[in-house]
Amino acid sequence: MSDNVYDSLKERGFIAQTSDEVAVRKMLGGSRVTFYVGYDSTATSLHAGSLVPIMAMMHLQRAGHRPIAIVGGGTTMVGDPSGKSEMRQMLDEEAIRANGRAIHAQLNNYLHFDGKNSLAVDNADWLLPLNYVGFLRDIGKHFSVNRMLAAEAYKQRLERGLSFIEFNYQLLQAYDYLTVYRKYGCTLQMGGDDQWGNILAGVDLIRRVEGAKVEAMTFPLLTTASNDKMGKTASGALWLDPELVNPYDFYQYWINCDDRDVVPFLKLFTFLPMEEIGRLGALKGSEIRQAKQILAFEATSITHGENAAREAQAAASAAFGKEPGDLDQTLSAMPSSVISHDRLASGISLVEIFMEVRLTASRGEAKRLIKQGGMYINNERVENIEQVLNEDDLTPSGILLRAGKKNYHRIIVE
């Protein structure tokens, strides 16, 4: 067993491509390396897709290297066409800035920026003030359009259309690398594999401008065993912000993963030692559920903290386990709504309440749910479309609504 983080990252499946494997490995096995990963400010929260780079940064940080997270306040103004089928909607500057702040705060939970051993910077600081003609002369001249057009990342876009603004994205990202190289001595950029071209552009730029050799590393773009993009939930992306995806649902995402994804996920999204992962990976049949529970607990714990993870686990086992324990205690993590006692006493139509708590999107959907036998109150199937929720349904732990096999919502009556 080697104690080089590079080996560990490789073993865990973090590495798709490197600019120079021998050099990168040597570098990471030596003294402190300053490295960076860029994050787009396209939304108010990061999602599961960003978890791979975050975990990789944490591994490197634990190994004594210095992370820089670049929040893309500048690059997001332009929009990266790499691997995308069409141009993303342009965001205004204010939204980008707000997103950047939110993402910065979120990353801080994992990386604990102190401005010294762990840095967060916004590329708006150096990108927005750029002078167009000066930039073209100093930086633009180093880029070959012929080469850019040949790049895999643009292939799809050359068929479907690529605007000039997006075509510039690569130059900006390359310039980011140059900037953090100059300012902080950053010598390694990492990112998703779709970033390979952009990252290499930076490596080249630094070589041409500074005559220095810096490195690049990419992470595989994850798809699940069933070939979906990783991190998709019923209601959209698996956001890391607990306001957007509460810890219970976050936990459920991991529990519900495909059997075949358990080991890769354990390697990428937990810090469990490889021996432990090997043991969990050897489980068969229904025992795999244990591995999923551990995966879900560990992953939830890293993002939302151990307490939230424990609560989510308790709520899940109360809802799905054989012997429900003290419901009141264990259900506390489950998504819930409060209604008044008076309102309950006068009766609430099921269609209405299911819609209200967003277990269904419309009244029609709620009716269909009943007709198809997918609506449950306190785990009893609803048979009659006219059934009404009233005091008879109230249990000591409230009222448990359920849509389909596993979408729960708890009503608390006050």
Added chain:
RNA sequence: GGGCAGGUACCAAAGUGGACAAAUGGGGCGGGCUGUAAACCCGUAGCGGUAACGCUUCGGAGGUUCGAAUCCUUCCCUGCCCA
């Protein structure tokens, strides 16, 4: 700027005056089987209504017509070819 082809529901893609709330596939959702898995089977499909039925959809705005996703005008957007 010129020529051509297009813009249909979550996505892809039919439809080109009434039978269109709109085929088909994927995805979604529900049920069954199971292990809160996969695969498979069955069902479902805008919104409101138990239903009959009503209301709002086919890039935007106008118009023709008893009647338009389908025809006309205009605007916006995209691709290809030419400049």
